[in-house]
């Protein structure tokens with residue numbers, strides 16, 4: 001059976017961005033503590049973080065959204081190899097189209113998809129998350145640029161940096177959520193929803 005380290009090596013070798021090591025540990029611990037029953041993930045890549053989350057709770061089901069068909073195909077095969085295929089649904093397509101069409105509720109959401117679109121997605125994700133549920137967002141400090149947004153309009157990452165900054169300010173100030181910003185990896189928020 002494939003080990004998680006092998007999968008991580010596979011991803012790094014091919015420059016597929018999967019969660020960094022300390023982020024992986026934070027995600028694992030957070031899921032382990034929350035013991036959710038329904039997890040939604042935006043940004044499957046090849047299934048690495050999905051496998052991390054499923055390994056932390058025996059009963060959870062995972063719905064995960066990925067825009068790249070080739071990534072989704074690799075993720076499917078990886079979920080099978082790790083013995084999790086029967087607990088996972090992969091939705092292939094643009095999260096901005098798929099998420100607004102989702103129904104039902106989730107008690108854990110991991111947002112790790114299109115970096116410039118967290119604010120837009122959050123409006124829908126908030127409706128899907130149960131009170132008491134947890135929202136984890138990766139890359140909220142985005143290469144250090146969120147706290148030092150570039151002034152040069154031609155900067156390659158300016159749109160992501162600006163949008164992520166607006167999202168981070170919004171979630172930190174949102175009274176419906178208790179949010180902690182963890183300065184690990186590329187910056188991770190863990191938010192517990194207190195009320196609708």
Ligand SMILES: C[S@@+](CC[C@H](N)C(=O)[O-])C[C@H]1O[C@@H](n2cnc3c(N)ncnc32)[C@H](O)[C@@H]1O
Pocket residue numbers: 017018019042043044045046047048049050065066067068071093094095096112113114115
């Ligand atoms: C950082 S990677 C996810 C890594 C994964 N969560 C892990 O740690 O194993 C981001 C993923 O989001 C996907 N993505 C980017 N834009 C998207 C969109 N609009 N809808 C769905 N997925 C998207 C990318 O193809 C990529 O695989």
